[in-house]
Amino acid sequence: MRESxxxxxxxxxxxxxxxxxxxxxISLIYGQGESRTAAIEGLNLQVQPGEFVAVVGPSGxxxxxxxxxxxxxxxxxxxxxxxxxxxxxxxxxxxxMAFQNSTLLPWRSTLSNVMLPFEIVKPHKHRFRSNKAEYIxxxxxxxxxxxxxxxxxxxxxxxxxxxxxxxNVCRALVHxxxxxxxxxxxxxxxxxxxxxLWGITQALWMEQQxxxxxxxxxxxEAVFLADRVIVLSSRPGRVILEERVNFPRPRDPSxxxxxxxxxxxxxxxxxxxxxxx
Amino acid sequence: xxxxxxxxxxxxxxxxxxxxxxxxxxxxxxxxxxKNSSLTLPAPSAVAHALVQFYPAILSNAWRTLVxxxxxxxxxxxxxxxxxxxxxxxxxxxxxxxxxxVAFNAVPKVALMPVLVLWFGIGPVPATILxxxxxxxxxxxxxxxxxxxxxxxxxDVMRSLGASRFEIIWKIGIPSMTPFLFASFKISxxxxxxxxxxxxxxxxxxGIGFLMQEASSRFNVALVFAGLFVIAAMAVLAYALCVVIExxxxxxxxxxx
Numbered sequence: 001m002r003e004s005x006x007x008x009x010x011x012x013x014x015x016x017x018x019x020x021x022x023x024x025x026i027s028l029i030y031g032q033g034e035s036r037t038a039a040i041e042g043l044n045l046q047v048q049p050g051e052f053v054a055v056v057g058p059s060g061x062x063x064x065x066x067x068x069x070x071x072x073x074x075x076x077x078x079x080x081x082x083x084x085x086x087x088x089x090x091x092x093x094x095x096x097m098a099f100q101n102s103t104l105l106p107w108r109s110t111l112s113n114v115m116l117p118f119e120i121v122k123p124h125k126h127r128f129r130s131n132k133a134e135y136i137x138x139x140x141x142x143x144x145x146x147x148x149x150x151x152x153x154x155x156x157x158x159x160x161x162x163x164x165x166x167x168n169v170c171r172a173l174v175h176x177x178x179x180x181x182x183x184x185x186x187x188x189x190x191x192x193x194x195x196x197l198w199g200i201t202q203a204l205w206m207e208q209q210x211x212x213x214x215x216x217x218x219x220x221e222a223v224f225l226a227d228r229v230i231v232l233s234s235r236p237g238r239v240i241l242e243e244r245v246n247f248p249r250p251r252d253p254s255x256x257x258x259x260x261x262x263x264x265x266x267x268x269x270x271x272x273x274x275x276x277x
Numbered sequence: 278x279x280x281x282x283x284x285x286x287x288x289x290x291x292x293x294x295x296x297x298x299x300x301x302x303x304x305x306x307x308x309x310x311x312k313n314s315s316l317t318l319p320a321p322s323a324v325a326h327a328l329v330q331f332y333p334a335i336l337s338n339a340w341r342t343l344v345x346x347x348x349x350x351x352x353x354x355x356x357x358x359x360x361x362x363x364x365x366x367x368x369x370x371x372x373x374x375x376x377x378x379v380a381f382n383a384v385p386k387v388a389l390m391p392v393l394v395l396w397f398g399i400g401p402v403p404a405t406i407l408x409x410x411x412x413x414x415x416x417x418x419x420x421x422x423x424x425x426x427x428x429x430x431x432x433d434v435m436r437s438l439g440a441s442r443f444e445i446i447w448k449i450g451i452p453s454m455t456p457f458l459f460a461s462f463k464i465s466x467x468x469x470x471x472x473x474x475x476x477x478x479x480x481x482x483x484g485i486g487f488l489m490q491e492a493s494s495r496f497n498v499a500l501v502f503a504g505l506f507v508i509a510a511m512a513v514l515a516y517a518l519c520v521v522i523e524x525x526x527x528x529x530x531x532x533x534x
Binding site for chain 1: 448
């Protein structure tokens, strides 16, 4: 039901809506002197509020660099990057991030790891001590939705790879950021766990309605999760293909095995093979 | 890994004692084969006898050495943590100070003794300083390395949450540094003993080093060896204590980040 509300809102949005993330003609050069190489050149990318965008491409196409550009951890050498209409001049705050490596802190329990953003992000950090119970409840609720309620007080080394990654996604989302950045978050997991996490991610996205950018090597993952798949060229990275994915939500994992789904994946794959040459 | 039987565990636990026993036996045998062994390599039994005979002198001097070493170690911990933190936090400071620290560490500490004696005279002060100067370096290096070992992706996560440099150090850097810090303690504590005994043999009128120097000049070789034994025992105990503390403090999967 939430779904239909959201889509109605989409229709009501003015045509000239301000993009959530707006990269305009971005170039980024790595290294100095002789070893200067362009990681990204003339890249344009707009992400609408609430949109789920996946970025795929051959390795070395600057996908991870793109993540850093969007979050302001790296500033472009040319072109302009905007976040909610504001020019990006430093780290964009309140963004949720999750990497392939779960980067959970080993000395903290799962719950305490998930609550980390509350200790950092304003205004939560100032209310954290006095309203701790409320924050614990929030984090617990989120852990419950990903099936980790019973593991809240376990430490990361007691969790399986899939559980760690679920906790990682929880940590990225607990403070309800408007933008979620996922950099190969499920890359190290086995196929079944990965599918399970796709489902969880989709459910969280539909519920919290954040915008998301997913960087991945896995084309099926990209097509399953995203509203739009962006293909980058090999270095220097440029957008060479945009593919809309219009399967209705929530998408069921069985969607993956439909011929329509296979067609899109094949199309993307061919394009990437082309640019790898 | 194979499950370890209780018996095998017991043997593992007995191994250090077994090795010690073998050492004593070899020593006893070697000493019985040497002529005038009481002046060169007194038998363990003779050393044991000296331990009992000179018990009061050994105890008071051992206490002196223990206090000196622990004091030097404590100062090394405090200043090592402070310097290590500064180096870990500021890249510029690190670049500026590191060569200096390496140079300082490379100087044979015994070469400092004439200067220390000139400044502080003979006694426990130069011994404490020497203990400190040997013990501080591993702590500085480990603290700085520990801080530098923050996972860059974790740092990105923190920065995109809006964390300040201080928050990153406080929430991530210091906790991830502590296992490194406690690992450095066991190296530093033994070095502190080396420093204080070294100083005591050169310029002191108390301490185990002084006792050994005195015994040596009187050809009481058994007492020299008794002194060695006491230093070794104190160092092993201090080391073991550091290992226990390290285990207590270090968290489960510290290598599991």
